Amino acid sequence: MTDMTTRQAVMAVLVENEAGVLARVIGLFSGRGYNIESLTVAPVDETKNQSRITIVTTGTPMVIEQIKAQLDRLVPIHKVSDLTIEGPHIAREMALIKVAGTGDRRVEALRIADAFRARVVDATTESFIFEMTGSTDKLDAFINLMRPLGLVEVSRTGVAAIARGPRGI
Amino acid sequence: MSATATHDTETLATETLSGAEIVLRALKDQGVDVIFGYPGGAVLPIYDALFQQNAIRHILVRHEQAAVHAAEGYARSTGKVGVVLVTSGPGATNAVTGLVDALMDSIPVVCLTGQVPTHLIGNDAFQEADTTGITRPATKHNYLVRNVADVGRVVHEAFYVARSGRPGPVVIDLPKDILINKGRYNGMPEATHKSYRPATEPDPAAIRRAVAMMKGSKRPIVYAGGGVINAGPEASRLLAELVHLTGFPCTNTLMGLGAFPASDKQFLGMLGMHGTYEANLAMHGCDVMVNIGARFDDRVTGRLTAFSPNSLKIHADIDPSSINKNVRVDCPIIGDATKILRALIAAWKADETKPDTGAIAAWWRQIEQWRARDCLRFRQPTAADAIIKPQYAIQRLYDLASLTGKDTFITTEVGQHQMWAAQYWKFEKPNRWMTSGGLGTMGYGLPAGMGVQIAHPDALVIDIAGEASILMNIQEMSTLAQYRLPVKVFILNNEYMGMVRQWQELLHGGRYSESYSAALPDFVKLAESFHAVGLRATKVGELDDVIGEMLAVDRPVIADICVDQKENCFPMIPSGAAHNEMLLGPDDQAPKGSGGAGVTEEGMVLV
Numbered sequence: 001m002t003d004m005t006t007r008q009a010v011m012a013v014l015v016e017n018e019a020g021v022l023a024r025v026i027g028l029f030s031g032r033g034y035n036i037e038s039l040t041v042a043p044v045d046e047t048k049n050q051s052r053i054t055i056v057t058t059g060t061p062m063v064i065e066q067i068k069a070q071l072d073r074l075v076p077i078h079k080v081s082d083l084t085i086e087g088p089h090i091a092r093e094m095a096l097i098k099v100a101g102t103g104d105r106r107v108e109a110l111r112i113a114d115a116f117r118a119r120v121v122d123a124t125t126e127s128f129i130f131e132m133t134g135s136t137d138k139l140d141a142f143i144n145l146m147r148p149l150g151l152v153e154v155s156r157t158g159v160a161a162i163a164r165g166p167r168g169i
Numbered sequence: 170m171s172a173t174a175t176h177d178t179e180t181l182a183t184e185t186l187s188g189a190e191i192v193l194r195a196l197k198d199q200g201v202d203v204i205f206g207y208p209g210g211a212v213l214p215i216y217d218a219l220f221q222q223n224a225i226r227h228i229l230v231r232h233e234q235a236a237v238h239a240a241e242g243y244a245r246s247t248g249k250v251g252v253v254l255v256t257s258g259p260g261a262t263n264a265v266t267g268l269v270d271a272l273m274d275s276i277p278v279v280c281l282t283g284q285v286p287t288h289l290i291g292n293d294a295f296q297e298a299d300t301t302g303i304t305r306p307a308t309k310h311n312y313l314v315r316n317v318a319d320v321g322r323v324v325h326e327a328f329y330v331a332r333s334g335r336p337g338p339v340v341i342d343l344p345k346d347i348l349i350n351k352g353r354y355n356g357m358p359e360a361t362h363k364s365y366r367p368a369t370e371p372d373p374a375a376i377r378r379a380v381a382m383m384k385g386s387k388r389p390i391v392y393a394g395g396g397v398i399n400a401g402p403e404a405s406r407l408l409a410e411l412v413h414l415t416g417f418p419c420t421n422t423l424m425g426l427g428a429f430p431a432s433d434k435q436f437l438g439m440l441g442m443h444g445t446y447e448a449n450l451a452m453h454g455c456d457v458m459v460n461i462g463a464r465f466d467d468r469v470t471g472r473l474t475a476f477s478p479n480s481l482k483i484h485a486d487i488d489p490s491s492i493n494k495n496v497r498v499d500c501p502i503i504g505d506a507t508k509i510l511r512a513l514i515a516a517w518k519a520d521e522t523k524p525d526t527g528a529i530a531a532w533w534r535q536i537e538q539w540r541a542r543d544c545l546r547f548r549q550p551t552a553a554d555a556i557i558k559p560q561y562a563i564q565r566l567y568d569l570a571s572l573t574g575k576d577t578f579i580t581t582e583v584g585q586h587q588m589w590a591a592q593y594w595k596f597e598k599p600n601r602w603m604t605s606g607g608l609g610t611m612g613y614g615l616p617a618g619m620g621v622q623i624a625h626p627d628a629l630v631i632d633i634a635g636e637a638s639i640l641m642n643i644q645e646m647s648t649l650a651q652y653r654l655p656v657k658v659f660i661l662n663n664e665y666m667g668m669v670r671q672w673q674e675l676l677h678g679g680r681y682s683e684s685y686s687a688a689l690p691d692f693v694k695l696a697e698s699f700h701a702v703g704l705r706a707t708k709v710g711e712l713d714d715v716i717g718e719m720l721a722v723d724r725p726v727i728a729d730i731c732v733d734q735k736e737n738c739f740p741m742i743p744s745g746a747a748h749n750e751m752l753l754g755p756d757d758q759a760p761k762g763s764g765g766a767g768v769t770e771e772g773m774v775l776v
Contacts, residue, residue, distance in 0.1 A: 016364055031306050069490035075310040075330055078364045
C-alpha cells in the first residue's frame with residue numbers, strides 16, 4: 001500500500017533568471033497544496049543568467065516525487081535535484097538574532113553565543129545582534145536559549161544546500 | 170521553398186518592422202493560416218497589420234472564451250496549434266476559461282493577448298489586467314514581452330512549448346507600445362530551447378520490463394487515453410496493431426475515444442464513471458494494465474483504494490508528473506506514445522516468451538459474460554407519438570449521419586448528453602471527437618464545432634448539446650452565420666441541467682434545487698433569428714425526418730430534440746465508489762432517494 005509517512009526533502013532548483021519564475025514555483029506549491037518550510041533564491045550564474053532556489057518541504061514519498069516532477073516540467077526550470085535522496089548534502093542557514101538585556105542575562109547571552117560560535121555584529125550597552133550560520137537545528141537551539149535572555153527578533157535566510165563531493169547539480 | 174525562406178530572412182534582417190508585423194510574420198512562419206479573435210484597443214496594431222495581409226485568415230468570434238474553444242476544436246481536429254488573439258483586460262480574462270480547458274485536456278493553443286503600454290503597466294490603466302499573473306496557473310507557460318526585439322523569438326518559443334511534450338496553452342502578453350515599436354525579425358530560431366526539452370524516447374529497459382509483464386499476464390487490459398490522440402494518427406494505428414498483436418481487450422478514456430476503432434471486437438467501450446460494465450469490471454479484475462497516454466483521472470479510477478486492486482500497472486506517458494500522481498504504478502515509461510507503441514510492438518515480437526493464450530481466452534469468456542449484460546440497453550417505445558429517449562436520438566443521429574458518407578466530427582457540451590454521445594457514438598478514427606473532459610466546460614461544443622468546421626469545410630460537424638449548456642455560448646450562432654459554417658447543433662432538450670438533476674435524484678433525495686431550465690427560448694425561432702435553420706422533434710415519429718433534414722441542409726441548424734426528462738445516464742459509478750459497485754440502468758437499479766449502492770458519506774463530498 002502507499003506509504004503515508006512523511007519525510008522532509010531539500011530540493012535544489014536551477015532556474016532561468018527571468019521575471020515570474022519565483023511566482024511559478026510558489027504558485028505551484030500553493031495551487032497544489034504542497035508545504036513550503038523554507039525557500040531561498042538568488043542568482044548564481046551571471047553569464048548563463050541562472051538562479052538557484054532551495055526549497056525545504058515535507059510530504060509522503062509520493063508527494064515529494066510529485067513535487068519534483070511538477071517543478072521539472074515548468075518551462076524555465078533547468079534542473080531539479082532532491083538532495084535528501086541523491087546522496088549526502090550540506091544544508092546551512094544564516095540568522096541575525098537581536099537580544100536585549102543587561103547584567104547577568106547579557107553576560108549569559110554572550111557566553112552561549114561564544115559556545116555556539118555566533119558572531120557579534122552589532123552591540124549597544126543593552127543589546128547584541130548575533131550572526132550565526134549553521135544547520136536549522138542548531139539555529140533553532142540557539143534561538144530557544146536566547147528566549148529567556150531577552151530575545152527581541154530574528155531574521156533568518158532559510159536553507160541553502162548543496163550536494164557533497166566533486167559533482168555539480 | 171528553403172531558398173525562398175533564406176531570401177526572406179535576408180531581406181528581413183535589413184528591414185525593420187513593427188512589433189505587430191513581426192507577430193504576423195512569425196505566425197506565418199509557424200504555418201498558421203487562421204486565428205480566432207476579437208479586437209480591442211490594445212491589439213489594434215495587430216488588427217491593422219492583419220488588414221494589410223492575406224496569409225492569415227481571422228475569424229471574428231462573439232466572445233473571447235469562444236475564441237479559445239474554437240482554437241481547441243481546430244487544434245484537436247487537425248493536430249496543429251490553435252491560435253487566439255484577444256485584447257487586454259476583459260479580453261484576456263474572458264479567455265481564461267478556455268485556457269484552463271485547454272490546459273486540462275492538453276490541447277496546444279497559443280493565445281496572444283493585448284496589454285496596456287509598458288509605461289502604464291501597474292497603474293490600473295483602462296482595460297489593464299495582470300494577464301500573466303492571472304493566466305500563470307491557467308497555462309502551460311506564459312510570456313510578457315517587454316522589448317520589440319524579443320517578439321519574434323517569443324512567438325516561436327510559444328509554439329514550441331505549446332506543442333512539445335504534453336501539449337497545452339501558452340499566452341503571449343503584448344503591450345501596445347511593443348506592437349507599435351520597430352524592430353528586426355530574425356526568422357525561426359535554430360537553437361534548441363535552453364531549459365524545456367521533454368524526453369520523447371522511451372527507456373529500452375522499461376519497454377522490456379513492460380513486455381515481460383504483458384507476456385506473463387492472464388487477465389490483461391489496454392487502457393488508452395488522449396495522449397494517443399495527441400501523439401498523432403500514427404499512434405492510433407500502432408495502438409490497434411499492438412492490441413491485435415497481443416489479443417488484449419482495449420478500453421478508451423473519454424479523451425481517448427477514436428484512438429481505437431469502436432467497431433473492433435477487442436474494444437470494450439469507454440471506461441470510468443459512465444463507462445461500460447465490461448470495461449470497468451475488466452479494469453477492476455485485470456492482472457496487468459497497460460495504460461497508454463491516460464492519467465488515472467478521478468472520473469476513471471473511482472475510489473482509489475479499490476481501484477484495480479490486483480494488477481501490475483504499466484503507465485506510458487509523456488509527462489513524468491502524471492506518473493505515480495494518483496495511482497502507484499509498477500512500470501513507468503516516459504516518452505511519446507508513437508515511439509512507445511512502436512517499441513512495445515518490436516519488443517513483443519522480439520521476446521520469445523509465449524503469452525498464456527489459454528488464460529487470455531478464459532479472460533475473454535469472462536468479458537463476454539459481462540458484455541452480455543448489455544449495459545447500454547434502453548427501452549425506446551415504438552409508437553409514433555412516444556417520447557424520444559435521448560440515447561435513441563443519438564443512435565439515430567449516428568445511423569443517419571453514417572449514411573451520408575461524410576467525414577463526421579462530433580463536439581459536445583457538458584452533462585448527460587455528453588456522456589450519451591460518448592457511449593453511443595462509434596468513433597472509428599482519432600481527431601473526430603472534441604469534448605471538454607478535464608475542466609467540464611459547459612458552452613464548449615458550439616465554438617469548438619466552429620473551429621472544427623473552419624479546419625474541415627466539407628466535413629459534417631455536429632455539436633451534440635443540452636438545452637442548458639448551449640445557452641452558455643449561444644452568441645456564436647452569429648459567427649456561424651457570418652462565415653456560413655454549417656455546424657449542426659443537436660440539442661437533447663430535457664428542460665433540466667440533466668446531470669445535476671440526476672445527482673440530485675440519486676444523492677440528494679430528489680430535491681431538484683435550481684436544476685430546472687425555466688424560461689427557455691424557442692430554439693426554432695432562435696435559430697431563425699441567427700439566420701440558421703430551426704427544427705424540432707417532440708415524438709419518435711418526427712425524429713428521423715428532423716435528423717434527415719438537418720443533415721441535408723448546407724446551413725447551420727439547431728435541432729431541438731425534446732427528450733424524456735426523467736432519463737438518467739447509466740451505467741454510473743457514483744463518486745467514492747469502486748468499479749465493481751456500478752449502478753446499472755432501471756432494470757438493475759438500486760432504490761432511489763438515499764443514494765444507490767456504493768454511495769457513502771465520503772463519496773457524497775466528492776464531485
